[in-house]
Amino acid sequence: MSWLTFFITSHGTSHGVSVSEILAVRELDVDCGTKDDGRWQKMPQKSTEAYPYAFTVSYVERAWQHRWRCSDVTFHCLEGALCQQWVQTIREQLTALTSRPKHLLVYINPYGGKQQGERIYEQKVAPLFTLASISTHVIVTEHANHARDHLRTEAELKKYDGVVCVGGDGMFSEMVHGLVSRTQRDNGVDQNSPEEKLVPCTLRIGIIPAGSTDCICYATVGINDPVTSALHIIVGDAQPMDVCSVHHNNTFLRYSVSLLGYGFYGDMLADSERKRWMGPARYDFSGFKTFLTHHYYEGTVSFLPATDILGTPRDKTRCRAGYVLLQRTMGLYKNHHHVLQKHHPLFLLPEYKGGWRVIRGKFLAINAASMSCACPRSPKGLSPAAHLADGTTDLILVRKCSRFNFLRHLLRHTSKYDQFDMTFVEVHRVRRFRFTPRYCQSDSELDLRENGKRLFSQICRDHPACSCSPAYSSWNCDGEILPHAAIEVGCVTTPYNLLCKYTVHSESIQTPSLFPHFFTL
Numbered sequence: 001m002s003w004l005t006f007f008i009t010s011h012g013t014s015h016g017v018s019v020s021e022i023l024a025v026r027e028l029d030v031d032c033g034t035k036d037d038g039r040w041q042k043m044p045q046k047s048t049e050a051y052p053y054a055f056t057v058s059y060v061e062r063a064w065q066h067r068w069r070c071s072d073v074t075f076h077c078l079e080g081a082l083c084q085q086w087v088q089t090i091r092e093q094l095t096a097l098t099s100r101p102k103h104l105l106v107y108i109n110p111y112g113g114k115q116q117g118e119r120i121y122e123q124k125v126a127p128l129f130t131l132a133s134i135s136t137h138v139i140v141t142e143h144a145n146h147a148r149d150h151l152r153t154e155a156e157l158k159k160y161d162g163v164v165c166v167g168g169d170g171m172f173s174e175m176v177h178g179l180v181s182r183t184q185r186d187n188g189v190d191q192n193s194p195e196e197k198l199v200p201c202t203l204r205i206g207i208i209p210a211g212s213t214d215c216i217c218y219a220t221v222g223i224n225d226p227v228t229s230a231l232h233i234i235v236g237d238a239q240p241m242d243v244c245s246v247h248h249n250n251t252f253l254r255y256s257v258s259l260l261g262y263g264f265y266g267d268m269l270a271d272s273e274r275k276r277w278m279g280p281a282r283y284d285f286s287g288f289k290t291f292l293t294h295h296y297y298e299g300t301v302s303f304l305p306a307t308d309i310l311g312t313p314r315d316k317t318r319c320r321a322g323y324v325l326l327q328r329t330m331g332l333y334k335n336h337h338h339v340l341q342k343h344h345p346l347f348l349l350p351e352y353k354g355g356w357r358v359i360r361g362k363f364l365a366i367n368a369a370s371m372s373c374a375c376p377r378s379p380k381g382l383s384p385a386a387h388l389a390d391g392t393t394d395l396i397l398v399r400k401c402s403r404f405n406f407l408r409h410l411l412r413h414t415s416k417y418d419q420f421d422m423t424f425v426e427v428h429r430v431r432r433f434r435f436t437p438r439y440c441q442s443d444s445e446l447d448l449r450e451n452g453k454r455l456f457s458q459i460c461r462d463h464p465a466c467s468c469s470p471a472y473s474s475w476n477c478d479g480e481i482l483p484h485a486a487i488e489v490g491c492v493t494t495p496y497n498l499l500c501k502y503t504v505h506s507e508s509i510q511t512p513s514l515f516p517h518f519f520t521l
C-alpha cells in the first residue's frame with residue numbers, strides 16, 4: 001500500500017503523490033485558511049466558493065542534485081464528508097508504514113564543523129519532525145564520547161525507533177561505536193577477537209550533516225543537506241553499509257565505515273586537529289602543509305582480494321544516494337541488483353581462491369575506502385566505484401613519487417580524470433588487509449602517540465633510512481586518529497536482513513543504515 005498513488009484534482013491540475021512520500025496531511029478551514037503552521041493562507045475567492053472543503057498534503061519533492069524539499073499541495077472538495085474521508089484514509093495509510101520512525105533519540109554535537117549543529121537542528125530539522133508527528137528526545141553533547149558512552153550504557157534504546165546524529169563523520173563514528181559495542185556486550189561477543197562474528201544492531205542511525213567533511217552523509221545520500229537528510233529519515237529510508245573492524249595484536253581498536261587512511265590522510269588529520277579553531281578550513285591548510293612535507297612510509301601491505309565479486313574499483317558505475325532505497329522499494333535490493341546478484345554474499349558465498357597477496361614498498365598514502373568517500377571537496381570520492389554494502393573495501397596504494405605526480409593524483413579526485421590511472425597508484429578490492437610498518441613501533445612510542453605527542457627527533461634518529469621522514473604515520477579512521485601503525489582490518493560479510501543492517505565478521509559489518517542517510521543514501 002505504500003506505493004499507492006493518489007491522483008487528485010487541485011485547482012484543475014492533477015497531482016500524483018505517492019503515499020510513501022507523504023509527510024503529513026491536515027484539513028483546511030477554507031474560509032480562513034490554515035492555522036496549523038501559524039501562517040494564514042487566503043484561498044482564492046473563486047475556488048473557495050466552488051469547493052468549500054479542502055485538505056493539504058505535505059510531501060517530498062525532488063529538487064536539484066539529490067536534494068529533497070518539503071512541498072504542500074491543497075486539494076479541494078465539494079463535500080465535507082468526502083474531505084474527511086480522504087484525510088482519514090491518508091492518515092491510516094501513513095500509520096501503516098511500519099518502516100517510518102515515530103520516536104527518535106537525537107544527539108547534537110555543538111562543537112563539530114562550523115559549530116552550527118544546534119541551529120541546524122532547531123531551524124531545519126525539528127520543524128519537519130514535528131510536521132511528521134515524530135517525537136524526539138534531544139541530547140546536546142557536552143564532551144567528546146558523550147554520545148558513545150550514553151548509547152553504550154545508559155540510553156533506553158527500547159523506547160526508540162532510531163537514533164539521529166547531528167554532526168560530522170567523527171560524531172557518526174562515535175554513535176556507531178556506542179551502538180555496536182552495546183549490542184556485542186549484550187550478546188556476549190568478544191570484540192577483541194578478529195574472528196568473532198558481530199551481532200547485528202537493530203536500531204538505525206540517521207545522519208544530519210553538521211560536520212566538516214560529512215563524507216558518510218554525502219556518499220550515502222548524494223548531498224550534505226540537513227533538510228534532505230531529515231526527509232529521508234522521516235520516510236524511513238534505510239541503507240546498509242559496510243563496517244570494517246580494526247585490530248592491533250588481537251586487540252580491538254575501532255570500527256570504520258568510510259576512510260582508513262595512513263600517510264597523507266593520517267598526517268593531515270593529526271595536523272588539522274591542532275587547528276580545529278579554523279573550522280572546516282583546517283583541512284585545506286593541513287592538507288596543503290602535509291602535501292609540502294611529502295613524507296613517505298615504508299612497510300608491508302598484505303591483503304585478501306575479493307575474488308568472488310564481478311565489480312572492480314575501476315568500474316564506471318556509482319553506488320550512492322538516490323540509487324538505492326532499499327527498505328522502501330520493497331523487493332529488497334531491487335534497485336541494487338548489480339550488487340545483489342553479482343556481488344552480494346547473500347547470493348554468492350565468498351571464496352578466497354587467490355589467497356593473500358603481499359606488497360612491500362614506500363608509500364605516500366595507503367587508503368581503504370569502504371564507500372566512495374564522496375564529499376563536497378571531491379564529489380566522486382576517493383574510490384568512486386566502491387559499494388556501500390558489499391562486504392569489501394577498496395585498498396588504494398600510492399607509492400612514493402614526485403610532488404608533482406602526487407599533486408596530479410590528488411587533483412584528479414576533483415576532475416573527470418581517473419586517479420588510479422597512474423603508474424605509482426594501484427587499487428584492489430579486498431575483504432581483509434594488514435599493514436606492518438618496516439620499523440617496529442615500541443610500546444613507549446605508542447604511549448606517547450596515544451597521549452597526543454609525537455617525538456619527531458627521536459623517531460628520526462631511530463630511523464636509519466633517512467633523516468627527515470618519520471618512521472610512522474597514524475591512521476585516519478573516519479576522521480579520528482589511530483596512533484597504531486600496524487593494524488589488521490577485515491571486511492567479511494554475513495547475511496543480514498532488512499532491519500538488522502550489520503554484518504560482521506571479523507572485521508567488517510554492514511551497518512545500520514540509517515535513516516537517511518541513514519545510512520543513507
Ligand SMILES: CCCCCCCCCCCCC/C=C/[C@@H](O)[C@H](COP(=O)(O)O)NC(=O)CCCCC
Nearest residue numbers: 168169170211212213214215259378410413478479
Ligand atoms: C590539491 C587538491 C587536493 C584535493 C584532494 C581531494 C581529495 C578528497 C578526498 C576526500 C576523502 C574524504 C574522506 C573522508 C574523511 C572524513 O571521515 C574525515 C572526517 O570528517 P569530519 O568528521 O566530517 O570532519 N575527514 C578528513 O579526514 C578530511 C579529508 C579532507 C580531504 C582534503
Ligand SMILES: Nc1ncnc2c1ncn2[C@@H]1O[C@H](COP(=O)(O)OP(=O)(O)O)[C@@H](O)[C@H]1O
Nearest residue numbers: 112113141142143144167168169170171211212
Ligand atoms: N560536546 C562536545 N565537545 C567536544 N567534542 C565533541 C563534543 N561532542 C562530540 N565531540 C567530538 O567532536 C569530534 C568532531 O565531531 P564531528 O561532528 O565529526 O565534527 P567535524 O566534522 O568538524 O570533525 C568528534 O571526535 C566527537 O567525538
Ligand SMILES: [Ca+2]
Nearest residue numbers: 242370387392
Ligand atoms: Ca564497500
